[in-house]
Ligand SMILES: [Fe+2]
C-alpha cells in the first residue's frame with residue numbers, strides 16, 4: 001500500500017542532523033531529530049526552543065561531575081524525553097535556531113516589514 | 118503556509134518577554150510598598166503605613182493590567198516570582214527616597230518597552246503603554262512631592278509627625294490648589 005503523502009507538511013529548516021516541519025492541518029511544528037519525531041503546539045515549540053538555548057554548554061564542558069555530561073529536557077505535553085549530550089545540544093540549537101529565523105523571516109515578508117536599505 | 122506563531126498571538130516573542138518582565142517589576146513594586154507600609158506601621162507612622170498599603174494595591178493592579186493584556190492577546194502571562202524584598206529601611210525619609218527611585222526605574226522600563234514596540238512595529242502594545250506612561254508622570258510627581266515635605270516641614274521636633282499627617286493628602290489632581 002502506498003503511504004499517503006502529507007501535503008500539509010512544509011519544511012521549515014533542515015540540517016544534516018534533523019529538521020523542523022510545519023503541519024498546516026494540525027497547526028503543529030514537527031521536529032525530527034535522531035530518528036525521532038516530536039509534534040509541538042506552537043507555544044510549546046517556542047518553550048522547547050528556549051529551553052534548548054538555555055542549556056549551559058560551558059558548564060557541560062567544564063563540570064567534571066558525570067551528570068553534567070547530559071541535559072534532560074521533557075517538553076510540555078509531549079511523550080518524549082530528550083537526553084542531550086553536548087553535541088546533541090549544539091545540533092539541536094542549530095536546527096531550532098534556523099527554524100526560528102526562517103519563521104521570523106516569513107512573518108516579516110507576510111507583513112511587509114522588510115525594508116531594504 | 119500559515120503563520121502559526123502569529124495565529125497564536127500578535128505579540129512577538131521579544132515584546133511578550135518584555136511585558137512579562139514588567140509584570141514582575143510591578144509585582145516587586147507592590148511587595149516593596151507593602152514592606153514599607155509595615156516598617157512605617159511599627160515605627161509609628163500610621164498615615165504613611167495606610168498610604169503605602171494603598172499604593173501596594175495600585176501596583177498590583179498595574180501588574181494585573183499587564184497580565185491580562187498579555188493573555189488577551191494570546192500570549193502567556195507568567196505569574197511572577199518575587200524575591201529579595203527589603204524589610205528594613207534606614208529612616209522615614211529613606212522609605213520615600215526608595216519609593217521615588219523605584220518609580221523612576223519603572224518609568225525608564227516603560228520608555229524602553231515603548232521604544233522596542235516602535236522598533237518592532239507593535240503599535241497595538243505601544244498604544245496600550247500610553248496609560249502607564251501617563252500614570253508614571255503622576256507616580257513620580259507624588260513621590261517627589263512627598264520627599265519635599267521632609268524639607269518644607271523639617272524633621273525636627275514634631276516634624277515627622279506632621280509629615281506623616283500630610284503624606285496621604287499629596288496627590289497629582291490637587292496640584293497647585
Ligand atoms: Fe506601577
Ligand SMILES: [Fe+2]
Pocket residue numbers: 146176220223256
Ligand atoms: Fe508606581
